[in-house]
Amino acid sequence: MMAPRRIRLSERAVRTGEPAISGMMAEALGNPNLISLAAGFVDYETLPVQETREAVEELLGDEEAARAALQYGITKGLPSLRERLAKRLAEADAHPFGTAGYTPDNMVIGTGSQQLLYLLSEVLLDPGDIVLLGHPSYFVFMDALRSSGVSCRTVPLDADGMRTDLLGELLEQLRKQDQLPRVRMIYLVSYFQNPTGITLSESRRKEILELVEAFSRQHRIHIVEDAAYRELRYDGEDIASIRAFDGDGQTVIHLRTFSKPFAPGLRTGYGLFPAELARQVEFLKGAHDFGSGNFAQHLFEILLEKGLYDRHVKALRESYRTRRDVMLDALDGGMPEGVPRTHPHGGLYVWLTLPEGMETGPDSTLFKAALEKGVMYVPGEFCFVASPDCAIPRNCLRLSFGVGSVEKIAEGVERLAQAVRECL
Amino acid sequence: MMAPRRIRLSERAVRTGEPAISGMMAEALGNPNLISLAAGFVDYETLPVQETREAVEELLGDEEAARAALQYGITKGLPSLRERLAKRLAEADAHPFGTAGYTPDNMVIGTGSQQLLYLLSEVLLDPGDIVLLGHPSYFVFMDALRSSGVSCRTVPLDADGMRTDLLGELLEQLRKQDQLPRVRMIYLVSYFQNPTGITLSESRRKEILELVEAFSRQHRIHIVEDAAYRELRYDGEDIASIRAFDGDGQTVIHLRTFSKPFAPGLRTGYGLFPAELARQVEFLKGAHDFGSGNFAQHLFEILLEKGLYDRHVKALRESYRTRRDVMLDALDGGMPEGVPRTHPHGGLYVWLTLPEGMETGPDSTLFKAALEKGVMYVPGEFCFVASPDCAIPRNCLRLSFGVGSVEKIAEGVERLAQAVRECL
Known part of the structure; x- marks a missing residue:
């Protein structure tokens, strides 16, 4: 039979x-x-074929460095790379390195920022929880949310990004319906949003943080700032991230990737997390894969150090x-x-x-x-x-x-x- | 406040x-x-520093190939690599390539075989489900199972691996307790088990399949064959996998890795799945990361083609x-x-x-x-x-x-x- x-x-x-x-x-x-x-x-x-060639030549030219790159790394990611990335981020956000969560310990490296988004949703979301999204939003993350079994609530955008007046109304409505305890996160693409290309204005960045502060009652509502396109700016000057305005670094998760500004094939992203979440993401990542490609991380270390990336x-x-x-x-x-x-x-x-x-x-x-x-x-x-x-x-x-x-x-x-x- | x-x-x-x-x-x-x-x-x-050098030189020496490796791949993994791996596996198991599920479509590439194990447990397991394990077993997977919220039931080993007589008794006991509907998978490291070094004997391989066949009532119980160490044999000849005895290829998931036999830093593993599971794992992997490192996969394609891997x-x-x-x-x-x-x-x-x-x-x-x-x-x-x-x-x-x-x-x-x- x-x-x-x-x-x-x-x-x-x-x-x-x-x-x-x-x-x-x-x-x-x-x-x-x-x-x-x-x-x-x-x-x-x-x-970047030429840049990759130069970095690989340097890496494999040094027998010791080559072996280190071919061995297992640690789950959170290469310490020297995490330090370098935390420093760069601190500088871009005009924060002193090592303060307010701009530290290597708060940094986790992933298989693209997508994996960090997924890990974060596994760490924070149970079926029936509520996630707030822009309307429209990045559709691949919407697939991941569907997989999590959460409810999505949406907030329209205008030319300055997510409408904070409507976000406030929605949060107030959820409060009245006693649903605030299920609200876990607000997801935003803060620079040149996918799909609209719209950037969240500086005043809105602060307002969203204030709203989250005001409505975080029984637990903290997190802001997931997907800043994948931050480096791909064609006009004007970079502006500070939402993370930059998050004084104690307990609310915002700032996610970045090397895929868009460099090479998706090296599948490396990184994120700055509140300390407790960095720990939880690390534990779960241990069960997923004990760490993303170490070889690629060593390459990025060289690409950044030698200025090839920039x-x-x-x-x-x-x-x-x-x-x-x-x-x-x-x-x-x-x-x-x-x-x-x-x-x-x-x-x-x-x-x-x-x-x-x-x-x-x-x-x-x-x-x-x-x-x-x-x-x-x-x-x-x-x-x-x-x-x-x-x-x-x-x-x-x-x-x-x-x-x-x-x-x-x-x-x-x-x-x-x-x-x-x-x-x- | x-x-x-x-x-x-x-x-x-x-x-x-x-x-x-x-x-x-x-x-x-x-x-x-x-x-x-x-x-x-x-x-x-x-x-393998020298082998990696040769493969990288070949890959980056060809501008077109280099760009393809630096671009996004597809979620399931590089098609030519999946084909090559399915062929090698068919040959090792003495099955004609393209039959009984030894096809590129059944193959999924992951961030180490660990990621495939994790994806598989997400696709098959709900909290409260039952997983059968050897006693002792691979402890990292035990961590992943704890994270899934399943119950583990255990079967002692002897010098021939998992004791099929006791496995049969356990399944019969679960049947009597009306718990069979919750039994989802049996996890085994079939070659040189971690932690004991014991290999499951050929007759036990067949017996486990027969037991699973007999006890798969309302749904199919899967056998997860972790064959991470298969290539690291120091005495005697390779033996056929459990997968080789799974006629229709619907029961066994055969997982392999390049970490142990080559380089963990390239973080690449692969698995042969029943077709429906390959699809489900692919969908979920799309939400995780849309595919593991494409650059590393292109390297393995060359490493295999040029005989550098072997x-x-x-x-x-x-x-x-x-x-x-x-x-x-x-x-x-x-x-x-x-x-x-x-x-x-x-x-x-x-x-x-x-x-x-x-x-x-x-x-x-x-x-x-x-x-x-x-x-x-x-x-x-x-x-x-x-x-x-x-x-x-x-x-x-x-x-x-x-x-x-x-x-x-x-x-x-x-x-x-x-x-x-x-x-x-």
């Missing part, structure tokens, strides 16, 4: 489906003439600024009237709002027309999570200028503009 | 404590004269065989009568059983005497999980011959033997 084939999955696995974006990606890979303005990949042409980021900014300008020019020249867009000062994304009623979803006329003309975008509805707080607009879309030549970007936008005109 | 500092952790985080072994490791690092026969690290001196494994076997022999000789020459040990034909570990009543725990007289003489071992009790099925022996210990020179190994064993004599 054959045993029954039925697999009994965990509750988490039952909640974890195929990512919404998978089908689209398969479509893109199957069509070589398609210009994808959808992928949040980094640009292939600018990947050299690359500088060149990358130039390159992405040009691409962004090409995309914005093409949009302004090609799109019909009445299609407002964001103006990102960094990152990889532009957000378009089409006329009311022009749907952008994967089954929409526009999406099909665009595919037919050979261009793909991310339907805006993928970036919104269902909640009792906000309706999901069906007429938005996300474009990325991260991948492909400037000619392709211009051509892709032109194709999209044609599709939009046809659907008017 | 300051917000309260209390952090409300998830149920999982509350269950996830500091690994038992951490305190010991800190002790070892703080004492440079200590010979650690405890660490399951791989040998520093034999780490060359290293061959040299490593020679080196570890010598170390094992030195350790066994030192034990046989130095230990008093009445201290039976295992004879590992591979892997990194020897298991000692001291006279009844001679405790080995971290607070024991022996452990302290050993530390005083400058040698550390892993107390056997760390390798047993509490269960209603078996008592936890207090007089066992694990030694590793993986790290340090042969002189250090001999000296370490001599120090331990002195400590044992003093405690007699």
Whole structure:
């Protein structure tokens, strides 16, 4: 007798489906003439081959250093790299190194910042807990939250990022409904948000902290600051992180990655945590993998030390600024009237709002027309999570200028503009 | 008013404590004269610096290949590497490639095999579920299980590995108690087990599969075959895996790693899963990290293709065989009568059983005497999980011959033997 084939999955696995974006990606890979303005990949042409060569040569040229990099590391990550990163972060946020949680002990290195987000949600969230998100938000984290079984509550954005007046109202409403004890975290992409390209203004940064302070009653509500795009700024000066305003360093988790500003293939991210959370994340990470790739961490240590990393980021900014300008020019020249867009000062994304009623979803006329003309975008509805707080607009879309030549970007936008005109 | 500092952790985080072994490791690092026969690290001196150099040179010498390695990969892992690994595994298990689940689609690459173990436990286990383990077992996975909130039931080992007669009795007992629906998996280290060095015999491999077949009623019970040490064999010929006897490939998950046979710092492991589980693990891994280090995977592709990997494994076997022999000789020459040990034909570990009543725990007289003489071992009790099925022996210990020179190994064993004599 054959045993029954039925697999009994965990509750988490039952909640974890195929990512919404998978089908689209398969479509893109199957069509070589398609210009994808959808992928949040980094640009292939600018990947730092030369910088990596120099760092690897240095690392493997020293027998002792090479062996250390090939051996197990520690779960939290390479101490010298954590120190260097904590120092850089302290400097960027104008905090003295070693104070207010800007220390190597508060730093954990992960397999991309995505892993740190996942670990954090495992450490803080039980099914039925509440997470507050921007509306729209980063859709991959929304997948992770679905897997956690939490409820999402949403707060609209404007040109300055999450609307703190509405955040305050929502928190007050949750308080009245006696739901505050279940509110665990507010998740924000604070610089050049994915998907809108919007940066949270400095005054909003402070206001969000004040709100969290005021509404942290039985326990502390955490702010998860995903600052993946912070270094990819094309206009103006860097501004201090939300973390910078968190005096005692007990509220904000500041997450960063080397994927966007350097190379995703080295799969390394890092985060500054409140001390107790750093410990808990470390323990759980021990069960996950006892530490992310040690070899890659040793490479980053050299890349930072020798200035190779900063050299690359500088060149990358130039390159992405040009691409962004090409995309914005093409949009302004090609799109019909009445299609407002964001103006990102960094990152990889532009957000378009089409006329009311022009749907952008994967089954929409526009999406099909665009595919037919050979261009793909991310339907805006993928970036919104269902909640009792906000309706999901069906007429938005996300474009990325991260991948492909400037000619392709211009051509892709032109194709999209044609599709939009046809659907008017 | 300051917000309260209390952090409300998830149920999982509350269950996830500091690994038992951490305190010991800190002790070892703080004492440079200590010979650690405890660490399951791989040998520093034999780490494959030259092989890595050759592979990196090849990879970074080709601009296109280098960029592909620095870009994002796909969640499941590099397709060409998965194909190569599925082929090698099919060959080792004498199965035609592409049949019975020996396919690239069934293969998932992880951040070490540890991550695959963790993902698997997230996909299959809910709190209150039951996992069957050898007694003793691999303690790091026991930490992950504690974090999952499952109940462990245990089955003693003898020289042929897990005792199938007792496994059958336990399953029958669980059936009578109507607990079979909660039994999700049996976890085994099938080659040169951590911590005992014992290999599961071929007849037991088949018997375990038959038992699982017979007791898989409402759902399939899975066998998780951790084959981390398979390639580190020092005597005799490789034997087929448990997976090889799983005709339809629906029951066994076969997990492997490049950490032990090559370099832990590259943090790459792989596993062959039943198709439905491969999908579920892939989805969840998408939420964890969208794929393990792509650069390291490209390196392994070259290391395998150029024979550099096999060359290293061959040299490593020679080196570890010598170390094992030195350790066994030192034990046989130095230990008093009445201290039976295992004879590992591979892997990194020897298991000692001291006279009844001679405790080995971290607070024991022996452990302290050993530390005083400058040698550390892993107390056997760390390798047993509490269960209603078996008592936890207090007089066992694990030694590793993986790290340090042969002189250090001999000296370490001599120090331990002195400590044992003093405690007699």
